[in-house]
Amino acid sequence: MADYSLYCFVQSGNAYKAALMLRLTGRDWQPVWVDFFNGGTRTPQYRAINEMGEVPVLVDHGEGDLTLSQSGVILHHLADRTGRFGPQTGAEQREVLRWMLWDNHKLTSYIATYRFLRKFAGKEGAPETEFMKGRALAALKLFEGHMAGRDWVAADRPTIADISCCGYLFWPADFGADWHDYPGIAAWLDRIRTLDDWAPPEALLPSGPIA
């Protein structure tokens, strides 16, 4: 058995955050596919694993099957366990958490919801979709302002804040973004791509039952 199991599916950028961290830190892990689009996160069995009804869920077999949900908790846990990509001072701790909270509340939340409505729910152009599009674009604009002229989100090196914020951003076509309009974000995503062992969501996460 691997050291970690990750409940996930390939369309989830939140699951990708955890998978990318496992990959970048060279962990021995196995995916457990969740059939989200057929209600896989709504079953009583899944709710017993995570009452929040979400992926990702990480099971750390080396710590007595410690079961963690919320990508931000998983990223902090793996940073502690591996000594990699974590904040190292009080100031860095605050800055990393600040951007991870903003990512959860705005960047990821708005983009993921807009993408879901547009790509998976067949609601392109509907009023609720346009509303989420406006919020997603505002978040991207703010993030571009932050990334212009700096290399990494929250420190002078890549941290779990970068891994959190990039969760959905390797799918720009899904939410109609052209990175030429966001040069700061584009350059930062290129920097992430050059991290040792980086891989895109499709290379890390399953799209169906695992043989």
Place this chain on the structure above:
Amino acid sequence: MADYSLYCFVQSGNAYKAALMLRLTGRDWQPVWVDFFNGGTRTPQYRAINEMGEVPVLVDHGEGDLTLSQSGVILHHLADRTGRFGPQTGAEQREVLRWMLWDNHKLTSYIATYRFLRKFAGKEGAPETEFMKGRALAALKLFEGHMAGRDWVAADRPTIADISCCGYLFWPADFGADWHDYPGIAAWLDRIRTLDDWAPPEALLPSGPIA
């Protein structure tokens, strides 16, 4: 001068989270009113204070005017400074962060947006408003399931996770909730009201310029 300044306005449940923590821990603090409804968080001056363009912002004058944004960062900082309402073990740390992230991503985010559209933007019944209503109700239902049969959100005592999750919940009429339908949440809110020195948002936050 007070020990802390808090940029805030009375309609913000996120600002209330910080104000309530300051109140419950007996801090000496002063509010700085932000004219949100007339673009007060969008000015270059305000963006220089917080590039995220949000309240709350806490300035800790006792730490060289350390300036913090994101309610979750502010709550953690005040818990560290006061030794109150913080997690005390690794497991509590994870559980507190887990619920604060969920609150930021779902409970507060969906309720605040739904309330904004319904109460302040005059869009009651619009498709985007109904969409956010559905998400808000789903978050409340999940939270009721969590609170039924337990006293506090993330530990056997009140923590900053409780202070975070209750941010918008003293305004049920604004988002059309009847707490009789949510007995677990109702009992928990009553528990919060009985904490020493508890006060509602209107008693802590300014609604206009401060004389």
